[in-house]
Amino acid sequence: MRRLVIGGAALLGLTACGSGMQGGLGSAFSPTWQxxxxxxxxALAQRIAKAQLPVGRGLAVGVTTSGLVVIGLDGxxxxxxxxxxxxxxxxxxxxxxxxxxxRVFALDARTGKPFWSLSSEGRSLRGAGDDGRVTAVTxxxxxxGDSVVIAVDRSGRELLHLEAKPELGAPAVxxxxxxxxxxxxxxxxxxLGSRDETARLLxxxxxxxxxxxxxxxxxxxxxxxxxxxxxDQAGANRATQAVLPTRPLPGEPRLIDDGTRVAPPVAxxxxxxxxxxxxxxxxxHFAGDRYAATYYRIAMGLAVDSGALGWVRTLxxxxxxxxxxxxxxxxxxxxxRVWLIGAEQGTDAGSVSLGEPVQSCVVSAGSFTVAGxxxxxxxxxxxxxxxxxxDAQMVTAQGFLLERLGSLSDPVxxxxxxxxxxxxxxxxxxxxxxRKLLAGRRSGAExxxxxxxxxxxxxxxxxxxxxxxxxxxxxxxxxxxxxxxxLARHLNDPADSPEDIEHAARALVKLASPAELEEIRSFFxxxxxxxxxxxxxxAVIAAAETLLRIGGAEGxxxxxxxxxxxxxxxxxxxxxxxxxxxxxxxxxxxTAD
Amino acid sequence: xxxNTLARLAILTVLVSGAGWVPAASAxxxxxxxxxxxxxxxxxxxxxxxxxxxxxxxxxxxxxxxAGEAAKALTPDVEALLRRGASAKVxxxxxxxxxxxxxxxxxxxxxxxxxxxxEGLRRGAARALVKTGGTAAVKALRAALRSPDAGVRGVAASxxxxxxxxxxxxxxxxxxxxxxxxxxxxxxxxxxxxxCEKFAARLGKLPFEVMTSGFDQILFRAPEKMSDxxxxxxxxxxxxxxxxxxxxxxxxxxxxxPASWSKRVKxxxxxxxxxxxxxxxxxx
Numbered sequence: 011m012r013r014l015v016i017g018g019a020a021l022l023g024l025t026a027c028g029s030g031m032q033g034g035l036g037s038a039f040s041p042t043w044q045x046x047x048x049x050x051x052x053a054l055a056q057r058i059a060k061a062q063l064p065v066g067r068g069l070a071v072g073v074t075t076s077g078l079v080v081i082g083l084d085g086x087x088x089x090x091x092x093x094x095x096x097x098x099x100x101x102x103x104x105x106x107x108x109x110x111x112x113r114v115f116a117l118d119a120r121t122g123k124p125f126w127s128l129s130s131e132g133r134s135l136r137g138a139g140d141d142g143r144v145t146a147v148t149x150x151x152x153x154x155g156d157s158v159v160i161a162v163d164r165s166g167r168e169l170l171h172l173e174a175k176p177e178l179g180a181p182a183v184x185x186x187x188x189x190x191x192x193x194x195x196x197x198x199x200x201x202l203g204s205r206d207e208t209a210r211l212l213x214x215x216x217x218x219x220x221x222x223x224x225x226x227x228x229x230x231x232x233x234x235x236x237x238x239x240x241x242d243q244a245g246a247n248r249a250t251q252a253v254l255p256t257r258p259l260p261g262e263p264r265l266i267d268d269g270t271r272v273a274p275p276v277a278x279x280x281x282x283x284x285x286x287x288x289x290x291x292x293x294x295h296f297a298g299d300r301y302a303a304t305y306y307r308i309a310m311g312l313a314v315d316s317g318a319l320g321w322v323r324t325l326x327x328x329x330x331x332x333x334x335x336x337x338x339x340x341x342x343x344x345x346x347r348v349w350l351i352g353a354e355q356g357t358d359a360g361s362v363s364l365g366e367p368v369q370s371c372v373v374s375a376g377s378f379t380v381a382g383x384x385x386x387x388x389x390x391x392x393x394x395x396x397x398x399x400x401d402a403q404m405v406t407a408q409g410f411l412l413e414r415l416g417s418l419s420d421p422v423x424x425x426x427x428x429x430x431x432x433x434x435x436x437x438x439x440x441x442x443x444x445r446k447l448l449a450g451r452r453s454g455a456e457x458x459x460x461x462x463x464x465x466x467x468x469x470x471x472x473x474x475x476x477x478x479x480x481x482x483x484x485x486x487x488x489x490x491x492x493x494x495x496x497l498a499r500h501l502n503d504p505a506d507s508p509e510d511i512e513h514a515a516r517a518l519v520k521l522a523s524p525a526e527l528e529e530i531r532s533f534f535x536x537x538x539x540x541x542x543x544x545x546x547x548x549a550v551i552a553a554a555e556t557l558l559r560i561g562g563a564e565g566x567x568x569x570x571x572x573x574x575x576x577x578x579x580x581x582x583x584x585x586x587x588x589x590x591x592x593x594x595x596x597x598x599x600x601t602a603d
Numbered sequence: 604x605x606x607n608t609l610a611r612l613a614i615l616t617v618l619v620s621g622a623g624w625v626p627a628a629s630a631x632x633x634x635x636x637x638x639x640x641x642x643x644x645x646x647x648x649x650x651x652x653x654x655x656x657x658x659x660x661x662x663x664x665x666x667x668x669x670a671g672e673a674a675k676a677l678t679p680d681v682e683a684l685l686r687r688g689a690s691a692k693v694x695x696x697x698x699x700x701x702x703x704x705x706x707x708x709x710x711x712x713x714x715x716x717x718x719x720x721x722e723g724l725r726r727g728a729a730r731a732l733v734k735t736g737g738t739a740a741v742k743a744l745r746a747a748l749r750s751p752d753a754g755v756r757g758v759a760a761s762x763x764x765x766x767x768x769x770x771x772x773x774x775x776x777x778x779x780x781x782x783x784x785x786x787x788x789x790x791x792x793x794x795x796x797x798x799c800e801k802f803a804a805r806l807g808k809l810p811f812e813v814m815t816s817g818f819d820q821i822l823f824r825a826p827e828k829m830s831d832x833x834x835x836x837x838x839x840x841x842x843x844x845x846x847x848x849x850x851x852x853x854x855x856x857x858x859x860x861p862a863s864w865s866k867r868v869k870x871x872x873x874x875x876x877x878x879x880x881x882x883x884x885x886x887x
Binding site: 466467468469470473502503504505508532534535536537538539540546568571572575576577 | 655656687688689690691724748749774777
């Protein structure tokens with residue numbers, strides 16, 4: 011055991027193991043604590059919640075195979091540090107904290123200059139906070155357990171060292187008081203140099219992190235509860251709290267990482283599937299009513315209140331980390347580029363690069379503001395771009411985006427859906443989803459007609475027919491009679507699927523005029539005895555209905571002849587009998603009766 | 604290479620026999636295939652075609668196909684059958700019969716089957732149209748170059764040459780560039796000197812055996828239809844190519860060159876054969 015310094019007094023082997031220490035509320039992390047209804051935490055808030063915390067300038071830290079690479083979000087102060095790390099680093103104000111090589115160390119975020127380095131005693135970093143003078147750090151075993159919280163000043167003096175049986179989460183330090191979440195529901199306040207709690211907070215929501223966002227501290231787990239003069243009412247759910255509504259999103263992303271676990275130095279799927287949101291000034295809402303959800307290479311901007319999709323960005327590599335800034339988001343991808351994205355429209359506000367691919371990435375927006383940026387087209391175009399990504403890993407998010415797209419009434423959405431359904435680049439499952447959505451569209455008929463005008467054409471490189479079935483359904487629902495000639499032509503196009511032809515034939519029952527008679531008659535004649543699949547049989551019967559409606563006496567004669575012809579397929583004949591009107595009796599027959 | 608070329612020419616013969624020029628190398632005595640034909644009872648056959656009995660209809664259509672143009676009186680009946688539709692078997696036989704009847708009027712009734720979903724019917728229609736000919740056939744076959752069915756595209760490409768459809772040349776060039784190889788033969792049949800040059804410019808870009816199927820047609824066009832100068836330009840290109848396969852092809856051409864045709868072209872071919880080593884014993 012090494013030498014420990016608490017509050018300037020030299021102590022040897024001083025640890026707190028969850029019990030046996032007295033003073034204030036008693037020993038830190040005691041399981042015998044009696045709920046004080048927010049009294050102690052309220053008193054602490056009165057005393058220290060308004061203390062000034064330094065706000066970092068906005069930083070991204072990447073973990074590479076050889077060490078750390080760091081850059082300011084404004085592109086300034088790029089530096090690196092050689093030496094492997096064994097856990098995800100933490101950014102605390104203007105300090106970068108990491109563990110590796112058996113040490114826990116703090117670096118000046120602006121320069122990379124070491125502040126201090128101590129033995130980690132085999133533990134790895136869980137989280138850190140800093141108040142500009144002292145850094146609080148929680149460490150633990152990589153597989154859990156072995157929790158300890160330390161507080162160290164810039165000179166490397168250890169001002170606090172508390173080991174605990176319960177799992178400790180990511181801490182903060184403010185006005186000589188360390189705030190440590192633990193066991194998922196408590197936050198204990200321990201003054202530097204002491205081993206006793208001065209206050210304890212019991213939260214109804216899970217809490218594993220104390221986080222500095224802007225000038226404020228928040229207790230985070232499922233939601234963000236601000237440490238302010240209402241914190242004493244947390245037990246009654248009346249604290250200042252920002253809650254993201256739970257919505258089905260691809261991969262079920264979470265807003266706050268579990269601070270009681272050691273995040274590995276190499277990012278995993280949970281890092282690429284993540285939510286980012288920044289509390290508004292009142293602490294009870296989210297800035298701009300906007301949050302971002304990432305799914306590997308796709309980032310989406312969503313409205314907090316309605317869940318409406320606002321924008322979509324498709325990035326060249328999976329997102330590994332990020333943060334919500336004022337005015338937007340900073341998302342770091344596996345190439346080491348940090349993308350700055352406007353919150354409202356998803357504008358491209360530029361990027362900064364860590365200079366090399368990273369295994370994981372931590373971003374703290376601090377005081378950085380994302381401003382301006384260029385538009386990346388309409389939402390429909392942004393979704394189209396994302397959905398066209400030829401990456402099997404993206405299919406879940408792509409399906410989600412398609413669904414959202416379908417809910418927009420903008421006629422351009424129809425065009426995008428047609429393009430997706432027609433493109434050979436669209437994954438089959440998504441093409442099918444696009445077809446379903448198209449069938450339900452009631453706007454953008456002009457795009458539908460344009461698409462129906464296309465046919466397979468080997469010489470012109472049109473090698474996939476349009477999505478005739480959903481277009482037929484939608485145009486019939488919209489009663490677009492100008493679609494009839496195009497649909498009629500598709501009846502006789504061998505490149506169309508039997509299902510497409512069936513839907514075209516059904517739409518023509520409603521839409522066709524005598525101008526389409528020739529195509530329909532030709533289809534009926536060619537297939538009444540050769541339709542080998544049920545959709546074609548259905549199409550022939552639908553064509554017969556149309557012939558009876560628009561074909562006059564000639565049409566009826568044709569259908570009757572087919573119904574009587576032994577060469578007509580039996581299933582077609584049954585269908586024809588169903589649609590044919592009763593034969594008119596002749597005068598002679600009537601007389602005989 | 605020679606075997607390959609001859610095989611292609613043989614296919615062409617099947618497609619165009621009776622509808623145009625037949626390469627000398629593949630011309631077979633037609634008389635050998637002729638069979639004695641019984642007198643046709645048109646009225647009886649007509650009744651069979653309208654019987655609605657598949658077996659009887661098939662038998663009647665076979666009779667019509669065998670009789671060929673001699674059964675011309677039944678053309679309207681076959682066309683009516685195609686228009687009203689029937690089972691795939693019957694339609695296949697009707698298309699064969701329509702082709703055998705060789706009546707231009709049938710093209711309109713045959714053409715819709717080029718777009719039928721049944722591959723056999725599509726291809727049967729394409730073959731029939733090459734025989735029935737006329738404006739409607741050319742129009743349908745040009746459209747068929749755009750078909751999703753490679754077989755139909757191939758027959759259409761061959762057929763357009765056989766039908767002398769010069770207006771289809773732009774489409775045939777596009778089709779050739781998209782590897783409808785059969786278009787090469789038709790281009791060779793239809794091109795004027797400038798177009799033949801355009802075709803020849805593809806030498807080296809398309810497989811040699813595809814190009815030779817067109818060159819063969821150009822070189823063996825009758826002297827009044829293709830100038831010696833145009834033929835010499837083709838020979839020069841092949842000589843410049845200088846490959847063994849070019850030499851073999853030219854040697855084959857030299858061997859088939861009609862004695863009464865241009866001596867100047869023949870001398871150029873012989874010189875090119877010598878220059879390319881094509882006179883050596885073929886190793887295939």
